[in-house]
Each structure stands twice: as C-alpha cells, then as structure tokens.
Amino acid sequence: MRLLLANANTTDAVTETCARAARAAAAPDTEIVAVTPRFGPRVISSRAENAIAAHGLLDCLAEHHPGCDAAILAVSYDTALAAARQLLPIPVIGMTEAACLAACLAGGRFGLVTFSSPDLYREVIAGHGLAGRLSGIALIDATPYDAASDPESVAAKVAEAAAGLAREGADSVLLGGAALAGMAGLIQERVPVPLIDGIAAAVVFAEGIVRLRLPKPRLGGYAAPANRHAVGLGEALSALLRRG
Amino acid sequence: MRLLLANANTTDAVTETCARAARAAAAPDTEIVAVTPRFGPRVISSRAENAIAAHGLLDCLAEHHPGCDAAILAVSYDTALAAARQLLPIPVIGMTEAACLAACLAGGRFGLVTFSSPDLYREVIAGHGLAGRLSGIALIDATPYDAASDPESVAAKVAEAAAGLAREGADSVLLGGAALAGMAGLIQERVPVPLIDGIAAAVVFAEGIVRLRLPKPRLGGYAAPANRHAVGLGEALSALLRRG
Amino acid sequence: MRLLLANANTTDAVTETCARAARAAAAPDTEIVAVTPRFGPRVISSRAENAIAAHGLLDCLAEHHPGCDAAILAVSYDTALAAARQLLPIPVIGMTEAACLAACLAGGRFGLVTFSSPDLYREVIAGHGLAGRLSGIALIDATPYDAASDPESVAAKVAEAAAGLAREGADSVLLGGAALAGMAGLIQERVPVPLIDGIAAAVVFAEGIVRLRLPKPRLGGYAAPANRHAVGLGEALSALLRRG
Amino acid sequence: MRLLLANANTTDAVTETCARAARAAAAPDTEIVAVTPRFGPRVISSRAENAIAAHGLLDCLAEHHPGCDAAILAVSYDTALAAARQLLPIPVIGMTEAACLAACLAGGRFGLVTFSSPDLYREVIAGHGLAGRLSGIALIDATPYDAASDPESVAAKVAEAAAGLAREGADSVLLGGAALAGMAGLIQERVPVPLIDGIAAAVVFAEGIVRLRLPKPRLGGYAAPANRHAVGLGEALSALLRRG
Amino acid sequence: MRLLLANANTTDAVTETCARAARAAAAPDTEIVAVTPRFGPRVISSRAENAIAAHGLLDCLAEHHPGCDAAILAVSYDTALAAARQLLPIPVIGMTEAACLAACLAGGRFGLVTFSSPDLYREVIAGHGLAGRLSGIALIDATPYDAASDPESVAAKVAEAAAGLAREGADSVLLGGAALAGMAGLIQERVPVPLIDGIAAAVVFAEGIVRLRLPKPRLGGYAAPANRHAVGLGEALSALLRRG
C-alpha cells in the first residue's frame, strides 16, 4: 500500500519529522510518500497562514496523489481536509482528526497539549463534531523550534501538561503539532493515560480505511467536482477540477 | 493478531453471521475468535433486553479475552461498551461506534438504515458525541429474521432506503443491526454514497488500534476497577473485578 | 400507596439507609418496600459494576414490583432507569433524576457534591437532557464508608463543598450517592441554597406521579416488551419479558 | 395545604377552568385559591401580551400569596416564572414546566399539542433546558374559544394530533394551553402514549415540593430582592421589593 | 433619522448617561429622542424587576414611537426586546444584543465585564443564540452608583477585568450595564482587544437597519398583534394592541 503524506507547511524538515513518525507506525508493506507544497507559509501559526496553505496543499495533493491509495494531511490544523476529501479520488485523513478518533476508541474524553492557538484547535475539533469529547487544552511554554533544538526539555513540559490534563478528567491526551510527531512514545510512561500521536493514528486508520474499499461518493458535498474552471492555478489542480 | 468478537445476543446464528463478515474484512494474519454469552436475551430489541444483555456480554468477555489482542462487540447497540472498555486490559470497539468513525473519515454527515428502535440508535450515537454528524435514520419494513429468510427482498429495501438518505443529505450510510452484517458489499453499487458495515469497520480499526499500542489508563474512569466485590457473578468476571 | 425502593448495590446496609430517608419523606399513608438484588456488585463505583448491576436490579424489580404503585431506584447512577421504565407496568423514578427535577423546580442551575466518578454523574445528567442546568460538580475527600463511620466530618466537608458551589453560581445543590441519603437536613443551615436529597425527592415525585394515573404507553420505546425470549435469567424477569 | 393558582390572563372563565382541573388533581386536604390579575391582556396570544402580563401576574402573586404554601402559574407560557420564583418566599411552579417534568418522569421524549405560537412554546421549553427532550409540536385547527364552545370537536382534533406525534416518536404528549386543562382524561384512551395535563402535574408537584421543605435561597439569582425601589407599582408588589 | 432611546429603568440620570453615549455615536443627521418609563423599578437588578420593567418599557415605547424610525432599548438586559419588536411597526434593537453582534463582526469570541447578575447576562446572550461565542464573564467589585461617583476607580477595575478576559481568550470585550455607557473609549488603550459599548453599537446598527428598509412581517411571531384586548393598561399601549 502507498500512502501519500502531504505537509501543508513548506518546511522540508517538518515533512521529514512526520515521515519518520509515519514510517515507524506503518505496516511493513506500507510505503510512505512524503511531499511538501511548492508554495505557502513556512510554518503555519495563524488563521491567515492556514487559509493560504490550503491552496498549496491542494496543489501538492493534486500533483502527487496518482498511484497512492490514500492521503494523510501532515498538519495539525487538518488544513483543507474537507476540500481535499472532496477533490481526490482516494481517502484523505487529517492527523488531528485521526488523533481524535483514536482517542474516541480509547474511551471517554480527551485533552490536547500543544504550543499555541488553542482557539484554532477548538474550531478544528468542533468542526469534526467532537467538541463534546474535548476535556481541555493545555499550552506549554515552548515553541515548535524548541522541540527540535531542546527535545528533552520540551518532552518534560509535554509530559507534565499531559499528566495535568489527566488529573482534570482527560481519559487520553493528544499531542498537537507536527513538531511533536513521534514524541508520545518517549514520554508515555510518565503519563497515566494514553498519549496519542496524530501521524501514527492517521497511518493505521488510513491502512484500515483503504481495506474497507469505500467507493467515492457520486452524490452530495463529497462527490468530486467536475467541469470546474479556474484561473492561474497549477496544472495538476486545474486538471482535477476540470475532469472531476 | 487475535480479535475476540463477542455477540451480546445469545443466538449463535447471529454470532456466525458477524464472524463471517469479520473474517472477510480481517487481514490474512488476523484470527477472529467468535463467542456467544452464556445467558441473556436471544435477540436484543428493547432497552430492557439491552440492559440485561450487558451483564451476559461482560461475563463472556471476562472469560474469553485472555490471549486476545482486542475485542469487538458484535451488537449494534454498542451494548456495555464503556463498561467493557474499563474492565478489560485490551482495547474494545463497538460495531456501531466503528461504523460512525468510518463514516466520519468518509466525510460529512451519515445516515443510518435499520429495522426498528431509532431512538435507541440516536441515543447510542449521541453517547459517542456524534449526534451532530447524523443526518437521519430510515427504517425498513422488515425484521432481522427476514434478512436471513429473504435476503434479496431485504437488500432491495435497504438499498432504496440508503439512496433516499443520500438524496436528503447523507454523505455515507451505516447499516445498523448485526443481521445486516456483510450486506453492504452486495448493494453498494445501487447507492451513490459509501455504505458502511460496522463489523468490517470494527475489524480494521481494531487491527489499527492494536498496532498503536496505547497503554491501559492508570487513572480516571477507564482505569481498570480493582478490589471490587460482588455476589453471584460468574467466576471470570468476579476475578476480573477483584484483581483489576 | 406502596412504593418499591430497590437498591442496585447488594449491600443491605445501604438499602436500609435509603429506606430510612424514604420513610422520613413519605406521606403517612405511603408504605416503603425496600429490597436488595440477589446478585451484583456490593457497592457500585465504576462503569463496569454499574452495567453489571443493571441486570441484578431488573431481576429484583421483576420479582418485587407486583402489588406496588411505583418503583424508586435507590442508586445514584440511576442504573437501568430507562430499561426498568420500559419493563415494568408501574412508574419508575431514579433518585438522581428526581433530585435534578426538584432542582429545576427550585430554579436556575444546580451543583452536585459527591465522592468520586464525576464523569459518570455528568453522563447521567446529560442522559436526562439536563446538562445545561448543571453548574458544576465538587468532590469531597472522603469515601461512602466514612459517611457511616464519621458522619460529622463528612457532613462538614459536604457543607463546605456545597457552599462553594453556591458561591460559584449553583442555585441549589444535589447530594450524590446513596450514602449521603438523609444528610441534607442536617447541614442545610450551613449552606445558602437548597440542598436536595434524591431519595426524598424521588418519594414525593413518585407519590405525585402515581396520583396523575398516566397510562403505560402502548407504542414506542417505553411500551412493554412482549414475546421476548432469553436464556439463563431468573424466573420473574423471564416471565415479564415473555408476557409483556 | 393551600396552593395559590394564579392566572396571567385577565379572563375569569379561564381561571375557573384551571381551578376545576386543579381541584380534580389535588389531594383531599389541599385547598386551591384561584386568582386573576387586576390588569393585563384578556387572553395572552403573543410575545407582547406575554411580556405585559408578567407585571399583572407578579402584582397578583404579591397580593395573594400570604397564607399559601406554594404558587402555581396557570398560564401555558410559564409567564414570569423565574421572576415570581425569585420574588416570593414560597415555591412557584409553572404549568408547562410541570408538564415537561412529568413527561421526563414518563420517559423518553415528549410532544406538544396546542393551538398556535409554536415558537413561543419552543422558547419556553428551551428556557427550561429541555429542548433536547421535545420530539415535536403539532398545531390543531381550532381556537381556545372553540375548546369551550365545541369541546367534542376540539377533543377529537387533539386526540388525532397527539396520536400522530406518538407515531413520530413522542413517548408522551403535553396539552398546551390553559383552555385544554382537564381534557387529557377525556381522550386518553384514544392515544397510545400518556397525555399530560400541566395543571394536574403542577398540583401534584407543588404538593411534593412543599413537603420537601426546601429553604428559600439566601444567595444567587433566586434569593429574594430587597431594598429595591420602584415607581407606580401596586402596594403589595412595592412592599415585597422593598422588604425582600 | 430619529431614533427613540427608551430606558427601562425609571431613573432619569441613567437615561441621560445613555443619551449622551448615543449622541456621541450617532451620525450628524440622527436625532436621539430619550425617554424614561412612567412606572417601574428605579434600577433593574433582579429577574423580578426585569419582568416588571417590561411593562413600563412597552408602555413607554407605545407612547413615544410615533415619528421615530427605530427604537433602541437602553437597558443591558435587553428587557422586553422580542415583545417590543413584535409590537412596534419600527425596528427595535437591544443594547446588549447590538454589543454581541458588533463583537461577532470583530471576530472570534467575546467576554463581558459587568457589576453583577452573570446568570441573567448568560441567559440574555443564550436567548440571542450566541452562547457559543461568549468566552466568559468577569464581575468587578463595584456598583453602578460607583460608576457615577468614582468613575476613575471603576474605570481601572473595568480595564483590568477586560484585560484579564483577553488573556483568557476573549477576542473582544463587552461592557455590560447602562452605567458603563461611554466608558469604553476612556480605557480602550489599556486593553489589548476591542471594548464594545452597547449603546454606540445599537445606534450604528439602528441607523444601518433603518436604511435596509426591511418590511414589518405580516406572518409569524413578529407580525404585529391586532384585535387584542386588555384591562387596565395605558392608552397608547391598549390602542396598539387593539389596532395592530
């Protein structure tokens, strides 16, 4: 099976971090194809950048999806998820969406640890219809860059924040942010409830959903657009809108 | 991998129908261990029977889970799901829960086709926090028994009802009821949106969640009970409550 | 009037505590018939035990309800309430349900003081559709056993917690847990808003609802099941499922 | 026990209809004191009249509550309920509020049959936090006046509408409107789920809540106002605001 | 354009404070006609007074609206807003309603700073369907009278509370209470998010809505009542109910 792992940030190092986490979680016969958009924000950290990144991500997915069985959006805001899902002929899964669903399967309510933008996460989770299962969000006093430069210190802060959420009622805790991909395993033993890594969850769910062979809808808001015309878009994206 | 597939009805034929659907969906190296409770309702079709069946199901899970990697509840009301999840040391997944999550990954809102008890399904879905993603429920004029005796006719009714839900806004449609396990594939081409089989979804999600190796919570409402004492319960269930 | 007061824990002492509170609240001509299940958890304190206890409670209600005008479930999780309501030909009221409704009549929002399991209470209250009227839950640092062994100290903690909830916006406060039955009167004067005892509320509402003479539904999810077959259940419960 | 039954319409005939229904539901030793405001709309049938009627009703309650154990608002919009509850030293119950709570005790979801103003009823029920338990509202093609002049015909329409709501999922049905007080008993046998009369429900709940002897809150939004000054109000109402 | 600014408190000084704020916000060719009810509470600070004040306010609007293009309710509980909107032939806007809508246009979620009665504000905002956009309410330790006698000190408290709400997630902050009308401008620079003055917002929205020339509904719950009869009301109000 081939899974397309598309970053929405235009920073190759983040793509690589996510790809490593994905490969660690994937089944032996699953190939991870990791790609970075041609244009867009370096690192999304605001609503404005998130909206701009959607275009770059869709452009990237349009170019690289042929030959893949499903696509994973390696961006913690699930950027352009519904749009990509409608546009592509293959299943598409967001990393925070996947983390939420894994948390649902773990039971009860989930917390989230991240760097910043709690409102944006809240809106993403509410958009999935799961606001009622979110117990709380804890911010750590660090940046995504610190996660690369001083991983020990960030790991300690994440573990402490996650344990705090657990004491206040979280039955599991999501790590939000591509920069934290792969960290859950390192600190799990310091936290009394499951830590959930969005990339790993997205990989196993993508493998599962591919095996269910659900057909592409032919009706409704997720049926592929067709005969749509646009100006100034990349070739692959234009073609996808035109042909459906 | 070994998955325990536990029915909550005490009717072996239903267990067998579900086991067939599970084996068809499972990976080659996944073994399905199908079990039926020692006591409880023949076929659950009311709140009262559902409450009684919870005990029989937990008794059955307590006895048969050793040696299994995860458990699937093969009953469309997700009977005793939270209780089983708390009680067992392995992941537990409900078939309607799994169907809902697969529908979430398919995108948008989902409908449900079933035989009866729409309120019970509504409560189950609301209990998962997903009421906002349910577009509607359609009842077919048939019984679970008809699904065995006259599958063609029931299949036609299900297909028509599912197509109707799609026209009214469902982006995917769940088939509710263990008696419909395995039917989705037969009628998919007559319906313009994905049909989702709870047993198949539960199998691939169970395989995925096992691979995530989430630890059992040590805190909160899903940590295993321990030192709990009871009267008149089966041996395996008593032992599980006592030892944690 | 005869009211059946059925415990869901298999501990006679808890049944007796509740029966005393019920008799103190009942009208002079109301007889309280207090019963304890034949099997099930000694003291419910987890989702798993709560699910198991449902069967024991329904078995107990099936045996003892003949000759009674209504049934009160003397268990603070309203265990098996909807199932019992559907199954029995007489009205059934849960003690936490009754406390919530009394709080509604007192006006505004209510808080809850209890020992543990806030999530379970939250789910029970949400199940009644009243999540919007819950202002908060306060846990006291004590166990149900302490309430029997050191009632003064527990009473002081409950009073303090209740007063705190009132300062944060509760217009009344529920005491959750059968072990607190009867305590409200002792500490009311230390708390600036009404304290509500679930057993007392259930008794007066049961008396009232009996006098309304509402008929048993003949349609829908609360009509009695009939012609339902089961394996390995007690005689009275089997008969009730069979005959409707 | 003495229960004050206060109409919010200034039409004595409606007060009398409600008083008859209240006396039929009351315990033998309960006295019903029925009163009509000195000023206000003849028959409330709009938001504007409802807002005006609140003043007349509070004026009326201020004058007549001394010597009574609780007050019932005999107006189906639960006019001024929270205000009266805050103002008076005795419990206050609205007739639609009481009907909703009786329906909750009957189980599941309730429908409502009435003459007009479905939005106003929806707002009243949502104000009680119970929107989630309302299954639907059915309007009959008749006026409150018809209920007096041609009761047989109106009864037939109400029965038909209630049966329709039951078929669509209502587990019980409320009769909305003071003009339908007392009708439930006449048509119950034609409807397969319980019909609930707000006046009767209010009477039995008032009797019950009085027996719980809940104290008046000394804190929060339902504590009595005191030292409040006003211009041009009736003497009893002015005094109550001043003295608390 | 002439805008009627109607207070619901019977205190001329409050009317004047609001009128000043309104004139400061109004376009050069907008005339503000400020009026005070003939009867009702001096200063509304409880549910009871709010219900009584509705009548006085409607009486006042009925008398003074002829010749005006729209009406603004200068009372922070949006007293009688729906009733006035139904009753009058011109648009009616509540000051807190207007503040909420301005906050929506500013984006994200809003906080509220006020003196007391947080529950009442919560209910008002929920009644507008905007509970989901309220981030929190902060109370200051002062009274409306202090705002007149010691404005500096109250301003400092309001600024501090508003800044606190901003740090906890408010994207803008409403000042609740007619006594704070006009204060926003004085302290805006001390607060990092927009402060919203209900009177100013109501004025500019009233000017805008008048220019949209929306017709009075002829159907539904906001169509004017007609042929309605009442007892003991003021002449203008009686006439309006009678004529529609």
Added chain:
Amino acid sequence: MRLLLANANTTDAVTETCARAARAAAAPDTEIVAVTPRFGPRVISSRAENAIAAHGLLDCLAEHHPGCDAAILAVSYDTALAAARQLLPIPVIGMTEAACLAACLAGGRFGLVTFSSPDLYREVIAGHGLAGRLSGIALIDATPYDAASDPESVAAKVAEAAAGLAREGADSVLLGGAALAGMAGLIQERVPVPLIDGIAAAVVFAEGIVRLRLPKPRLGGYAAPANRHAVGLGEALSALLRRG
C-alpha cells in the same frame, strides 16, 4: 468612507452585480471599490474551490485594502473571513455573516433560499455560532446563470421558496448567493417576512462598524500575524505576513 468589495470568484460579471447592489445600499458619501482576484475558481461551487479561492481572495485583499476603511467579502460562503479579519488592519465583513446578523435584528429565526450546497451554508452559519437561529434552507430548481439569463423566472421561484419558509416558521429569509444580490427588493411584496440581501446588509454594517472605530486586537487569534515567512506568494500578501 471607502469600502473595499472583494469577490472571491474570478468572474468580473459577478463582481459587477455585487458592486451594483452595494452602491444601491451605500450612503451617499460611501465609495465602493470593487475588485476581483488575480487567480482562483471562476465560480465557487464546491468545498474544494472554496478552499482554493481563499488564497486568491487574501492575495487580492492584501493588494487592494490600503486606503480603504473596511472590506466586504462578496462571496456567499464567507470565504476566508476569519483569515482576512486577522490579516488586515481594517474591519472585514462577510456577506452571509452580515445577512445573518441583519436577520437576528429582525427577530426570531431565519430561513435561507439558495441554488445548491445546503451543507456548506449550514457549516458557514454554524461557524458563526448561529445554527440555532436557522429555521431551514430551501433550494430552488435553477442555477446562478439562470439568475442572469432569466431573472423573472428565478425571481418567481425564489419568492415561492421564501414564502414557503415563512409558513414553516422563518421570521425572515436570506437570499444566498452573489447571483441573487439585488433581487430582494424586486420580490419583497410577494413574501410575508423580510427578505435580506447579504451585500446590502454588509454595506450598512460596514459603515456602522467603521464609525465605532474598534481598534485592531493586539492579542489573541485576531491580532495581525507578523514575522511570518512564506514561499511563492504574491508581493503584497508576503509583505503583510512579514510586517504584520
């Protein structure tokens, strides 16, 4: 005052239709500056196109906003609204957002008449937190192109659909879709509740909000991004992200 009216479709004719409606609604001294993006979908009619259009719209706003007092998004899906609001130093208003708020001021619940994509509209309205005020959506059997080629016929269909929504409980009706801009006035007399034109509403609200002079937030999710770097974006947009 200068208002920037930015289309998100790259079709000049649609921009012109909206500009005409805007100029008809604007105050005499308000200048409407109408602009069309350099790239993006011709006419947005799917989630995928909507996500792509966000970039083109932000690029267009970044270039053209200098010298303007506020911006109006002339696209009925309120494309990129939160992003634009965060990015720009001036107020930004969406046309459907404005229509919803005008409907709130008209009172009660609103319906929506449009061509297609009801789910997208539902999500937009829910995103504004106003799902509870939406009474329903009616689709007409026509396309946006028909509105230009056969306006009489489309107007008749819109009027009929709007009147139907009013009969089913809408207190006002929004016309959804830039292609219907300006139509409300033509058919208002055939519909018994107010018809609301999003462009007109956006213009008067923009004029009002500019006069409130709310400062740009310096904190939280709507404070301007700064020091953000991106690849391959247009010059004005890049500069805005960099400088804040």
